[in-house]
Amino acid sequence: MRSLSGRATTGDRFTTRGDVGSSTTFRGFDGVRRGLEDFQPVWSSMRVDPLEFIETEEAIIALLRFHLRGRGSGVALDVEEACTYWLRDGKIRHVEQYGSKRPALEAAGLRE
Numbered sequence: 001m002r003s004l005s006g007r008a009t010t011g012d013r014f015t016t017r018g019d020v021g022s023s024t025t026f027r028g029f030d031g032v033r034r035g036l037e038d039f040q041p042v043w044s045s046m047r048v049d050p051l052e053f054i055e056t057e058e059a060i061i062a063l064l065r066f067h068l069r070g071r072g073s074g075v076a077l078d079v080e081e082a083c084t085y086w087l088r089d090g091k092i093r094h095v096e097q098y099g100s101k102r103p104a105l106e107a108a109g110l111r112e
Helices: 028-037 101-107
Strands: 008-015 025-027 043-055 059-070 076-088 091-098
Touching: 008 028, 025 028, 059 101, 076 101, 091 101
Parallel strands: 008 091
Antiparallel strands: 008 025, 043 059, 059 076, 076 091
């Protein structure tokens, strides 16, 4: 999280995907940090591999593969997701998490 502090704005928002339960929006740098920390009790390990980046004037869509291991179960899981990173003055101002590429592209006004 420390590495994001120079790349983010004070008006940051992180919105989790809504297709797995309800969507939650965390606000401000501390809120974004808390949102990301919410994943820690669930996963004993998490690695993210970038698969593809698509750039627009105002956003970057990142297709990502998460390699996860359940903290209680030890079960390994690989999940592909997409995030739309909205930018202002070269800094991240809002991140929206999606379960697949299509809604992330649509959020940025693009199509597959």
